[in-house]
Amino acid sequence: MKIEKKEEGFDKRLSEMGIRIKDANTFKVSENVFDEVTLLALYKLVHKKWLSALGGSISTGKEANVFLADRGDGVVAIKIYRIQSxxxxxxxxxxxGDRRFTNVKKSRKELVFAWTKKEFSNLARAKEAGLPVPEPLVFDRNILIMSFLGEDERPYPQLRNVELDDAETVYTSVTGMIDTLYKKAELVHGDLSEFNILYHDQPYLIDMGQSVTRDHPRALQFLMRDIRNMNRFFKKKGCEVKTEYEIFNAVTGLTVSQP
Ligand SMILES: Nc1ncnc2c1ncn2[C@@H]1O[C@H](COP(=O)(O)OP(=O)(O)OP(=O)(O)O)[C@@H](O)[C@H]1O
Ligand SMILES: [Mg+2]
Incomplete structure (x- = not known):
């Protein structure tokens, strides 16, 4: 009863702001996500015509929620970082350690806004380097809008849920992406795994909030972890994988040998 009342109030506020919610599920997760700051950012984005209605919830992650959204001319994905969590x-x-964000104030809110901006700019750099990532369209405060990777309003599956016919080719393609990301976009993904790769005919990299520039003090450590994650996954799929050092050295131009 209490929750219903709260949602009614929330519903009213949203419709007063001209924000339409199309999906009942979106409502269920709404309370945790849509604080004042988020509502204001949403309001701005709706009025700037970046979206016309919020669609279904695609994912509730550790730090962010992803929704489908209408944009008049098609659908987009909208990622909302939860400030509280x-x-x-x-x-x-x-x-x-990322020279692009040296002036970030230390409050939680400011940090989340910087994080959102960081994901936007990382996706833009990766896109510019020709990598298959969602195209970042706009960000405001804790909200990032990007192109939707999917078909008929269904997101492409995560790599971990795909039956691969030719895992070797996908492995080569993913290690190639790590290489291009490092050499051309000058970035390390930092959380590469079968969860953060979508697959449809080819792999797509997603979730780049934590990606860092090559000069970040822990960039090489993150790079090695990304390589290890991918080797572990593809080994399990029966692929003959290169050693992590071989890949690491080819990507970085360094000569590191197995201790
Ligand atoms: N552009 C997109 N198009 C289609 N689906 C997407 C898109 N971005 C994210 N998704 C879906 O939402 C899920 C979660 O997205 P993402 O990995 O970016 O966030 P997250 O893991 O929740 O982030 P965090 O770990 O920071 O909380 C993805 O696995 C994917 O299924
Ligand atoms: Mg993720």
């Missing part, structure tokens, strides 16, 4: 310490460690 942001992991302050982890986020700080990825932001500090």
């Amino acid at each position: 942001a992991n302050f310490t982890t986020m700080s460690s990825y932001i500090q």
Whole structure:
């Protein structure tokens, strides 16, 4: 009863702001996500015509919710970082050391806004380098709008849920992406796994909030972890994988040998 009342109020506020919610499920998760700051950002985006209605919830992650959204001319994906559940310490460690974000104030809110901006700019750099990533369209505060990777309003599956006919080719393609990301976009993904790769005829990299520039003090450590994750996954799929050092050296131009 209490919840219903709250949702009614919330519903009213949204419709007063001209924000339409199309999907009942979106409502269920709405309370945790849509605080004042988020509502204001949404309001701005709706009025700037970046979206016309919120569609179904695609994912509720550790730090963000992803929804489908209408944009008049088609659908987009909208990622909303939850300010309250942001992991302050982890986020700080990825932001500090990135020369693009030296002036970030230390409040939780400011950190989440910087994080959102960081994901936008990382996706833009990756896109510019020719990599298959969602195209970042706009960001405002804790909200990022990007192109939707999917078909008929269904997102492409995560790599972990795909039956691969030719895992070797996908492995080559993913290690190639790590290489291009490093050499051309000058970035390390930092959370590469079968969860953060979508697959439809080819792999797509997603979730780049934590990605760092090559000069981040922990860039090489993150790179090695990304390579390890991919080797572990593809080995399990029966692929003959290169050693992590071989890949690491080819990507970085360094000569590191197995200790
Ligand atoms: N552009 C997109 N198009 C289609 N689906 C997407 C898109 N972006 C994200 N998704 C879906 O939402 C899921 C979660 O997205 P993402 O990995 O970016 O966030 P997250 O893991 O929740 O982030 P965090 O770990 O920071 O909380 C993805 O696995 C994917 O299924
Ligand atoms: Mg993810």
